[in-house]
Amino acid sequence: MSRKGVETREKILDAAQAMVLSRGFSGVSVDKVIESLGVTKGAFFHHFKNKQDLATALIVRYAQADMDYFNEALARGERLSNDPLQQLLIFIGLYEELFAGLAEPYPGCLLATYIHEAQLFDEDVENTINNVFLTWRQELLKRLKVIAANYPARRNVDLPSLADEFIILIEGAFLLSKSLRDVKIVPQQLRHYRTYLEMIFLPDV
Amino acid sequence: MSRKGVETREKILDAAQAMVLSRGFSGVSVDKVIESLGVTKGAFFHHFKNKQDLATALIVRYAQADMDYFNEALARGERLSNDPLQQLLIFIGLYEELFAGLAEPYPGCLLATYIHEAQLFDEDVENTINNVFLTWRQELLKRLKVIAANYPARRNVDLPSLADEFIILIEGAFLLSKSLRDVKIVPQQLRHYRTYLEMIFLPDV
DNA sequence: TAAAGAACATACCAAACGGTATGTTCTAGG
DNA sequence: CCTAGAACATACCGTTTGGTATGTTCTTTA
Numbered sequence: 365m366s367r368k369g370v371e372t373r374e375k376i377l378d379a380a381q382a383m384v385l386s387r388g389f390s391g392v393s394v395d396k397v398i399e400s401l402g403v404t405k406g407a408f409f410h411h412f413k414n415k416q417d418l419a420t421a422l423i424v425r426y427a428q429a430d431m432d433y434f435n436e437a438l439a440r441g442e443r444l445s446n447d448p449l450q451q452l453l454i455f456i457g458l459y460e461e462l463f464a465g466l467a468e469p470y471p472g473c474l475l476a477t478y479i480h481e482a483q484l485f486d487e488d489v490e491n492t493i494n495n496v497f498l499t500w501r502q503e504l505l506k507r508l509k510v511i512a513a514n515y516p517a518r519r520n521v522d523l524p525s526l527a528d529e530f531i532i533l534i535e536g537a538f539l540l541s542k543s544l545r546d547v548k549i550v551p552q553q554l555r556h557y558r559t560y561l562e563m564i565f566l567p568d569v
Numbered sequence: 570m571s572r573k574g575v576e577t578r579e580k581i582l583d584a585a586q587a588m589v590l591s592r593g594f595s596g597v598s599v600d601k602v603i604e605s606l607g608v609t610k611g612a613f614f615h616h617f618k619n620k621q622d623l624a625t626a627l628i629v630r631y632a633q634a635d636m637d638y639f640n641e642a643l644a645r646g647e648r649l650s651n652d653p654l655q656q657l658l659i660f661i662g663l664y665e666e667l668f669a670g671l672a673e674p675y676p677g678c679l680l681a682t683y684i685h686e687a688q689l690f691d692e693d694v695e696n697t698i699n700n701v702f703l704t705w706r707q708e709l710l711k712r713l714k715v716i717a718a719n720y721p722a723r724r725n726v727d728l729p730s731l732a733d734e735f736i737i738l739i740e741g742a743f744l745l746s747k748s749l750r751d752v753k754i755v756p757q758q759l760r761h762y763r764t765y766l767e768m769i770f771l772p773d774v
Numbered sequence: 775t776a777a778a779g780a781a782c783a784t785a786c787c788a789a790a791c792g793g794t795a796t797g798t799t800c801t802a803g804g
Numbered sequence: 805c806c807t808a809g810a811a812c813a814t815a816c817c818g819t820t821t822g823g824t825a826t827g828t829t830c831t832t833t834a
Contacts, residue, residue: 366801369811388686391595393791405793406813415792472685479748480677480685481593494748519764525757528745532758533734536741540733543684543698552730553737556765559724563768571831574781599822610823611783620822 373411375401381422385472389419389481416486419478423489426474427496434500448510449565456530456558464551469541476535501527515565526561533557578616580606586627590677594624594686621691624683628694631679632701639705653715654770661735661763669756674746681740706732720770731766738762 365373379400383392394415398408412418441455463470475493478485504527512523533553541549570578584605588597599620603613617623646660668675680698683690709732717728738758746754 366810368800372811386686386688388593388595388689390593391686391689394793395791404813405815406797407811409793410811475748476681476744477685479744480682481591481596482747483591484593484596490748497745497748519768521761521764522757525754525761528754529738529758529761532738532741532745532754534741535744536737536739539681539684539740540702540737542687543680543695544702549730549733549737552727553734556726556730556734559726560761560765560768563724563765571780573831577781598820600820609783610785611827612781614823615781 369411372403372407376403376408376411376418377422377425380418381426381474382471384422385474385477388477390484394418419485420489420492423474423478423485423492427492430475430496431499434503438503448507449515449561452504452507452511453558453561456554456561459534460551460554460558463547463554466547469545469547470538470550472542473535473538476538497531500531504530511565516567517564518567519564521564526564529560530557574616577608577612581608581613581616581623582627582630585623586631586679587676589627590679590682593682595689599623624690625694625697628679628683628690628697632697635680635701636704639708643708653712654720654766657709657712657716658763658766661759661766664739665756665759665763668759669753671752674750674752675743675755677747678740678743681743702736705736709735716770721772722769723772724769726769731769734765735762 376397380392380397383397383400394405394408398405412421437455437458440458441451441453444454445451475496478489478493482490501524505524508523508527533556534550537550537553541547581602585597585602588602588605599610599613603610617626642660642663645663646656646658649659650656680701683694683698687695706729710729713728713732738761739755742755742758746752
């Protein structure tokens with residue numbers, strides 16, 4: 365694909381994603397997407413064989429970017445400390461920083477948008493979404509187990525669901541943040557998650 | 570409105586809500602709704618002046634039911650204990666029980682579905698949704714303040730966002746629960762919220 | 775019981791929709 | 805420079821969509 369071709373495809377994906385995040389996938393028509401960009405149907409259907417193909421391309425791209433940032437934040441945490449608990453707390457802090465730096469509410473998570481219209485999509489899309497969640501759970505759980513083995517937990521909490529709580533707080537906070545148009549909600553909740561972990565694993569702070 | 574009329578209207582609302590929760594609002598056509606019920610367009614547009622009117626009726630009904638259960642759970646908690654902290658913990662426990670008793674994942678929150686298609690709806694709908702969230706925040710915050718005044722908090726946590734965390738955990742857990750088809754996720758997260766509150770306000774347990 | 779309005783049913787319509795067929799322009803490689 | 809395919813543009817099509825106009829049946833109440 366030529367450079368120009370890649371650019372057009374990305375432009376379509378960018379515009380479509382922004383529209384999907386505010387109207388849902390079936391609330392966005394191909395006509396509206398191309399109209400907003402000044403390109404034609406010929407261009408659109410050259411890059412995507414149909415609207416479903418756009419749906420797949422959007423979620424695959426989003427999931428990949430999501431995982432990339434996740435892995436990078438984990439790696440940065442592990443570079444900044446040698447202590448497993450501190451590594452995780454730093455990781456959370458990095459996300460806190462990320463969302464604290466936004467001027468307006470995060471436009472929304474594409475994974476969440478798709479889940480709310482789940483019946484429109486095929487199994488591939490569903491698996492792409494679930495793979496993100498399962499990877500996050502798995503990677504965080506792995507680290508929580510190491511922490512639990514090294515620190516006397518004040519409470520006997522369930523670790524898999526404690527791992528899930530990270531993504532759950534983010535998704536829930538995105539929602540409330542978007543509805544109330546309050547940018548602070550996401551970092552606030554991440555702060556609570558950090559405090560929770562500290563209270564579990566650092567008894568005397 | 571006659572009894573039959575009310576019944577038909579409710580039937581339409583029920584069917585529409587179930588479909589909206591799995592396909593989003595714009596993914597549901599009036600034709601599909603009436604087809605699933607075996608009623609005609611005449612019936613539909615007799616009860617709703619247009620599709621937007623259906624959207625409003627759906628969210629108003631859902632928000633009302635939501636608030637009703639919320640207030641009932643608060644009242645039950647306050648009947649079951651005289652201690653402000655215990656009252657709140659019981660309240661959370663009641664929600665935990667509610668969702669632990671489900672055979673399959675909760676089909677989804679209509680508020681959340683609408684937020685993901687926010688641009689389709691008018692200001693009234695937006696206010697209906699935000700009023701629910703703000704009422705929950707306000708009512709829970711009121712109780713958290715009483716608790717904080719009576720118990721020495723181990724940490725200096727932010728109370729408004731701690732109130733928000735309840736609805737945020739539920740919304741986030743709904744999402745993950747629906748995507749992974751795991752019924753346990755919602756009660757698990759409510760359990761964490763209870764544990765978090767206990768660790769904050771009950772230092773020596 | 776008669777009248778009036780509620781509660782539907784039937785048939786239809788214009789616009790928007792996803793998609794296709796076909797033609798043109800651009801661009802990279804031999 | 806030539807050519808083949810990528811990268812579009814234009815025009816069109818069948819279906820689905822939300823919505824309406826009009827007619828019929830049921831139900832309540834004076």
